[in-house]
Amino acid sequence: MKKHDCIIIGSGPAGYTAAIYAARADLKPIMYMGLQPGGQLTTTTEVDNFPGYAAGVDGNAMMDDLKNQAERFGTEVRFGLVTKASLNSKKGGYHTLTIDEGHHIQARTVIIATGASAKYLGLPSEQKFMGFGVSACAVCDGFFYKGQDVVVVGGGDTAAEEATYLAKLCPKVTLLVRRDEMRASKAMQNRVMATKNIEVLWDTETLDLLGDDKGLTTVRVKNRKTSETTDIPATGFFVAIGHKPNTDIFKGQIDMDEAGYIKTQSDSTATNYPGVFCSGDAQDKIYRQAVTAAGTGCMAALESERYLAALGH
Ligand code: NDP
Numbered sequence: 001m002k003k004h005d006c007i008i009i010g011s012g013p014a015g016y017t018a019a020i021y022a023a024r025a026d027l028k029p030i031m032y033m034g035l036q037p038g039g040q041l042t043t044t045t046e047v048d049n050f051p052g053y054a055a056g057v058d059g060n061a062m063m064d065d066l067k068n069q070a071e072r073f074g075t076e077v078r079f080g081l082v083t084k085a086s087l088n089s090k091k092g093g094y095h096t097l098t099i100d101e102g103h104h105i106q107a108r109t110v111i112i113a114t115g116a117s118a119k120y121l122g123l124p125s126e127q128k129f130m131g132f133g134v135s136a137c138a139v140c141d142g143f144f145y146k147g148q149d150v151v152v153v154g155g156g157d158t159a160a161e162e163a164t165y166l167a168k169l170c171p172k173v174t175l176l177v178r179r180d181e182m183r184a185s186k187a188m189q190n191r192v193m194a195t196k197n198i199e200v201l202w203d204t205e206t207l208d209l210l211g212d213d214k215g216l217t218t219v220r221v222k223n224r225k226t227s228e229t230t231d232i233p234a235t236g237f238f239v240a241i242g243h244k245p246n247t248d249i250f251k252g253q254i255d256m257d258e259a260g261y262i263k264t265q266s267d268s269t270a271t272n273y274p275g276v277f278c279s280g281d282a283q284d285k286i287y288r289q290a291v292t293a294a295g296t297g298c299m300a301a302l303e304s305e306r307y308l309a310a311l312g313h
Helices: 013-024 039-043 059-072 124-128 138-145 157-167 186-193 290-310
Strands: 003-009 030-032 076-078 082-086 095-099 103-112 116-118 150-153 173-176 198-201 204-212 215-223 229-233 236-239 243-245 276-278
Touching: 003 013, 003 095, 003 290, 013 030, 013 039, 013 059, 013 103, 013 290, 039 059, 059 076, 103 290, 124 204, 138 157, 138 236, 150 157, 157 173, 157 186, 157 198, 157 236, 173 204, 173 215, 186 198, 215 236, 276 290
Parallel strands: 003 030, 003 103, 030 076, 103 276, 150 173, 150 236, 173 198
Antiparallel strands: 082 095, 095 103, 116 243, 204 215, 215 229
16 A cells, blocks of 8 residues: 555645645645535635735635645645545554545545535425525526526525625525524625615525425425415525534544534644644634635644654654
8 A cells, every 4th residue: 555644635725735835845745635626715706815816816716826836846636535534543653544435545644624515404305406406505506596586594604695696696585594683794794785686584494495397496484483484486595504524534533523623732733643633624613714724734734744754754
């Protein structure tokens, strides 16, 4: 089995920043890109808050820049999903990763940068209409609903952003908020309220999604205060209720909290396994920003370098 110094799992801002630093430190990192090469930013249109892009940048273009930068220093970027991890609890030992349920690869340091994925409501009908009305990414799928009425569920910044994005394409957007207030920032809420074709339904939960063999036609909702049920005609249903860290493959090995966020030591990206570091949204439930992910990616690479140096690398 091929043995390496450093494997990076995930290709978002955390993974690529780790790759840039690890490659420059001559760790010859191998990166597995995972199911969504480029990570969550590839589902965003404009990124306005990443330092260095004075005029903003398209999410895909930014991830291409990061990939090119990581490859310039020798990172080997591979397609593939890590489907199993057998971590070694001995200092200096090799960790074994299974790629695409097939071949194995070993490394003395592993940088986890697997990010997080969108959450769904859990309704059976949500699965039924997945891709035929149900989506968790307005930027990816909104175009398919151009000229049609849609519903967005959620009360955070993502829901506010998705609703305002869709309002540019769709005649009417109904935003379902389960409480009588939104969690989104004031600025985002103001944008929602100022958009004429967004209707906010407060205290509203989704009961069911109905449709025919062509796809979704109706969203059935209930007002939690009055118990009144309403059928909203819509062909698109966009779920924007938060994210879940992509850490299932490490369950039972790495210490994590009840939501699945990997626990790292304070001021460090070290996990409870020697040589295994975690960066980005897989360990951060507070900031969840591209720039903070990049920062912890940098930390993880520097800590990998020091770990290997202490082993005589
Ligand atoms: P959040 O966790 O902030 O919000 C989730 C929202 O979904 C809440 O309003 C929550 O309601 C609601 N919700 C959760 N579960 C359900 C459910 N089962 N049914 C109905 N509603 C539900 O997630 P976001 O993805 O919005 O944001 C994550 C982070 O990313 C935040 O820190 C946010 O600020 C940031 N972000 C920043 C952006 C920007 O700056 N441009 C853009 C997008 C995100 P309740 O409030 O009742 O819990």
